[in-house]
Amino acid sequence: MNEDKNVKKNRKASLVSSNKIAETIYNKKKQQTQFTIYENGGIQFFDNVNQGGKEIFPLDAKSDVVSKGIVLLPSEPLEYGTEKELILEIKNFIHHYLDISPMFEQIASYYALFSWVYDRFSEVPYLRAIGDFGSGKSRFLQVIGSICYRPIFTGGATTTAPIFRILDEIRGTLILDEADLRFSDKTQDIIKILNMGYQKGGSVLRMQGKDLMEMKAFDVFSPKIVATRETFSDKALESRFLIEEMGRGNLRADIPRRLSDEFWEEALILRNKLLMWRFRNYQKELVFDEKLIEDVHPRLHQIVIPLMTIIESKEMKQSLKEFVQKYNTELIADRGLSRESDIIFAIFKFEYDTSKKEITVGEISEYVNQDLFDFEEKLTPRKIGWFLRSKLQLKPYKTRRGFVLDFARNRERLDFWKGRYGITDTDIKGEHVNDVNITAGNESIMSDTAQELGFGDKKDF
Numbered sequence: 503m504n505e506d507k508n509v510k511k512n513r514k515a516s517l518v519s520s521n522k523i524a525e526t527i528y529n530k531k532k533q534q535t536q537f538t539i540y541e542n543g544g545i546q547f548f549d550n551v552n553q554g555g556k557e558i559f560p561l562d563a564k565s566d567v568v569s570k571g572i573v574l575l576p577s578e579p580l581e582y583g584t585e586k587e588l589i590l591e592i593k594n595f596i597h598h599y600l601d602i603s604p605m606f607e608q609i610a611s612y613y614a615l616f617s618w619v620y621d622r623f624s625e626v627p628y629l630r631a632i633g634d635f636g637s638g639k640s641r642f643l644q645v646i647g648s649i650c651y652r653p654i655f656t657g658g659a660t661t662t663a664p665i666f667r668i669l670d671e672i673r674g675t676l677i678l679d680e681a682d683l684r685f686s687d688k689t690q691d692i693i694k695i696l697n698m699g700y701q702k703g704g705s706v707l708r709m710q711g712k713d714l715m716e717m718k719a720f721d722v723f724s725p726k727i728v729a730t731r732e733t734f735s736d737k738a739l740e741s742r743f744l745i746e747e748m749g750r751g752n753l754r755a756d757i758p759r760r761l762s763d764e765f766w767e768e769a770l771i772l773r774n775k776l777l778m779w780r781f782r783n784y785q786k787e788l789v790f791d792e793k794l795i796e797d798v799h800p801r802l803h804q805i806v807i808p809l810m811t812i813i814e815s816k817e818m819k820q821s822l823k824e825f826v827q828k829y830n831t832e833l834i835a836d837r838g839l840s841r842e843s844d845i846i847f848a849i850f851k852f853e854y855d856t857s858k859k860e861i862t863v864g865e866i867s868e869y870v871n872q873d874l875f876d877f878e879e880k881l882t883p884r885k886i887g888w889f890l891r892s893k894l895q896l897k898p899y900k901t902r903r904g905f906v907l908d909f910a911r912n913r914e915r916l917d918f919w920k921g922r923y924g925i926t927d928t929d930i931k932g933e934h935v936n937d938v939n940i941t942a943g944n945e946s947i948m949s950d951t952a953q954e955l956g957f958g959d960k961k962d963f
Contacts, residue, residue: 511559515652515672517551518621523781524551526560528568528575535563538579540781545579561672573672574653574773582775585814589615592649595772599765600645601638601754605825606746608818609809610646613744616812617650617675617725618780622788624702627805630743631729637749639729643677644761647727648769649776650675662691666708666720669695676726693739695722700742700805741802745829795823798830842893843923844870845886850920850930853909863887863898863905894919 517524517537524537527547537560539546550559567573582588592611596602602610613629620626631642647653652674656665669676676699678692698704699722706720734740758765790811795803806826813819848869852861863883871880881889887905890896896912898905909916 511562512556513559513561515561515674517553517558518784520785523784524548525777525780526575527577527579527777528561528563529577533563533569535560535568535575538777540579545781567668567672572655573668573674574648574655574769576773576777577770578774579778579781580771580774582778585779588775588779591775592772595649595768596645598756599758599761600641601757602642602746602748603750605821608821609744609825610746612809612813612818612822613725614646614649615776615779616809618776619784619812620651620725620808621673622784623808623811625804626700626723626725626808628696628700628726628728628743630727630745631748632731632733632745633748634731638753639748640679641761642746642748643679643727643729647675647677648766649772650677650725650727651776651780653677662695663708665695666691666706666722669699669722669724670720673721673724676724678726678728680728680730693734696726696728696742697739699723699726741799742805744805744825795826798826802826802830840923841881842889842919843925845881845889845894846916846919846923847925847929849907849909849916850925854930859910860906860908862903863890863907866890866907 515526522539522541524539526535527538528535537548537551539548539551550557552558561568561573561575563569568575582591589611592614593607596607596610600607610629613627616626629646631637631639633639643655647655652672654665654668654672654674655677656679665676676695694706698706702723704721704723706722708718708720709716728743788811790807795806798806803826806822809822810819813822845866848866849861852858852865852869863886866886867881867883870886883904887898890898890907894915896907896915898907900906
């Protein structure tokens with residue numbers, strides 16, 4: 503039958519239901535895509551499937567997204583042995599090509615595994631490499647990204663429009679280099695993707711069409727691996743990352759200086775094995791380990807739950823808990839550099855120094871500004887009033903002396919922020935403490951859906 507080339511085909515990267523999974527695979531030599539379908543332990547291959555009387559095709563092999571490797575796909579499902587053997591193979595692959603701490607080798611291995619079933623979860627953590635030029639951040643993205651679920655490499659994108667679209671259509675792992683954050687307007691769009699994309703249902707509204715009159719919600723929920731030189735100023739966003747600090751020492755002598763064809767072949771074999779792992783584990787019942795990790799912020803704990811759920815090793819779970827606790831400590835220390843924390847510290851310092859029951863906004867301003875460096879912008883009483891109401895949810899009231907904050911009325915909220923910013927009684931009283939330099943060994947201590955469709959018989963979805 504002659505095919506009408508002008509008819510646009512309905513294409514999907516995958517289809518999932520309660521007893522069947524179809525995934526797009528790509529044969530580079532033949533320049534051909536197919537659906538590989540897993541059902542009742544068996545594997546079949548089809549050029550298309552039927553859904554509600556409509557033909558559904560896999561991703562187009564001739565599209566730039568597939569043919570130019572913007573998205574990396576498996577070529578066939580392969581046997582992987584035991585899950586323990588698969589994890590070890592992933593870890594050895596990462597270790598051979600990438601110089602990161604032993605602890606983060608483990609985290610990256612489980613993250614790659616997790617990415618292949620991320621659509622079973624409501625939240626996803628992000629990974630990030632942080633370091634200066636030449637510290638290995640790009641290698642971090644290439645090595646870990648190449649074995650994740652449908653990695654989307656965004657290098658070269660001049661605008662964010664294709665990133666929104668490809669995330670919405672491919673539902674894969676976004677691989678984002680800091681080079682993609684060159685322009686301020688683009689940076690804001692990327693921040694929206696990161697802020698909205700960690701939780702299922704997270705969509706970003708964008709105007710499109712010839713006259714920008716059409717509104718579309720792009721689904722940006724997916725795993726994401728990012729490389730930056732600095733932390734994000736938004737500490738809520740920072741708490742969604744598990745971070746590895748790059749360039750902490752000389753590069754290991756056994757690390758290949760360039761990624762040869764052998765690397766990409768090994769990555770493809772691992773993607774093929776991980777595809778089989780997805781097939782066999784996607785439908786398994788998830789047992790969530792939601793016991794709170796001691797002294798860890800709830801949002802950080804929230805993003806760790808998915809990794810804890812797929813980890814079977816008790817030793818690895820304990821190591822991950824310790825890593826998260828250390829990272830949480832660093833986040834608190836980092837928050838301590840914010841203007842909000844300066845204001846909270848000034849309030850407690852004033853209360854301790856004067857024993858008064860209330861403080862005016864003007865007095866807060868005096869306490870905040872007295873320790874500023876010359877190059878820092880001073881906070882006016884009006885600006886501090888805005889911080890109190892909008893950022894800190896405190897309630898000053900108006901008097902003849904100006905706006906006043908009553909300590910007793912706001913005690914619960916003040917104590918909450920005191921704990922959040924890691925302000926101690928020793929800090930407030932100004933007692934002398936010895937400075938201690940703490941150096942981590944090999945561990946890093948740092949500042950960060952497939953659609954549910956009904957299936958029919960055989961190749962009918």
